[in-house]
Amino acid sequence: MFELLDAAKAFIEPVIKPDSVLCDFTMGNGHDTEYLCRRAPQGKVYAFDIQESAVENTAKRLKEAGLENAELICASHADCKKYIHEQISAGMFNLGYLPGSGNKELHTMRESTMPAVSSAIELLKKGGILVISVYPGHEEGRLEGEMLCEKLAQLDKKYYCVTMLKLINSPDAPFIIAVEKYDK
Numbered sequence: 001m002f003e004l005l006d007a008a009k010a011f012i013e014p015v016i017k018p019d020s021v022l023c024d025f026t027m028g029n030g031h032d033t034e035y036l037c038r039r040a041p042q043g044k045v046y047a048f049d050i051q052e053s054a055v056e057n058t059a060k061r062l063k064e065a066g067l068e069n070a071e072l073i074c075a076s077h078a079d080c081k082k083y084i085h086e087q088i089s090a091g092m093f094n095l096g097y098l099p100g101s102g103n104k105e106l107h108t109m110r111e112s113t114m115p116a117v118s119s120a121i122e123l124l125k126k127g128g129i130l131v132i133s134v135y136p137g138h139e140e141g142r143l144e145g146e147m148l149c150e151k152l153a154q155l156d157k158k159y160y161c162v163t164m165l166k167l168i169n170s171p172d173a174p175f176i177i178a179v180e181k182y183d184k
């Protein structure tokens with residue numbers, strides 16, 4: 001059975017070292033932030049969300065887990081380059097809305113998702129990987145997916161490998177786009 005999160009992790013795990021700099025571009029309740037913090041205990045994890053409650057929930061989660069290697073930032077991921085002044089080895093985007101928040105209005109949007117993904121690609125070090133989980137089951141998610149596929153298909157194949165992992169017999173199911181920056 002295809003598990004989206006397991007597949008996303010399988011893409012980035014090979015490039016993560018204990019001292020890597022990583023980023024969770026959609027912090028939410030902090031599951032992915034916690035995962036990244038555990039993978040890079042001597043490194044650093046930047047995490048972004050526009051919702052104060054996401055930052056609070058994640059701070060609580062990390063405190064309970066005894067993890068102190070994250071910087072939690074309450075700002076749009078579109079502004080990530082204002083906060084990150086070093087290269088990252090891996091980044092995760094988990095698009096859509098915060099599960100369980102009751103507020104489905106506060107979901108990711110094309111106008112900030114695209115600049116955020118472009119900035120994230122600029123921040124990637126050579127050999128680094130960005131993984132984006134897309135949810136086409138709702139209208140904005142479907143449009144985000146189309147936009148990302150169209151734009152990321154234009155990345156120069158000399159420098160990037162862009163992969164899509166998608167269930168072809170379930171068109172509305174979530175899918176993954178991974179962007180690898182070649183190590184050359």
Ligand SMILES: C[S@@+](CC[C@H](N)C(=O)[O-])C[C@H]1O[C@@H](n2cnc3c(N)ncnc32)[C@H](O)[C@@H]1O
Pocket residue numbers: 025026027028029030031032033048049050051054075076077078094095096097098099106107108109112113
């Ligand atoms: C699917 S949830 C992320 C789940 C999260 N990774 C976890 O482990 O719980 C998507 C998150 O993206 C956040 N978000 C929406 N627009 C954003 C933006 N412009 N910048 C940063 N985060 C944003 C939402 O507030 C929501 O918490």
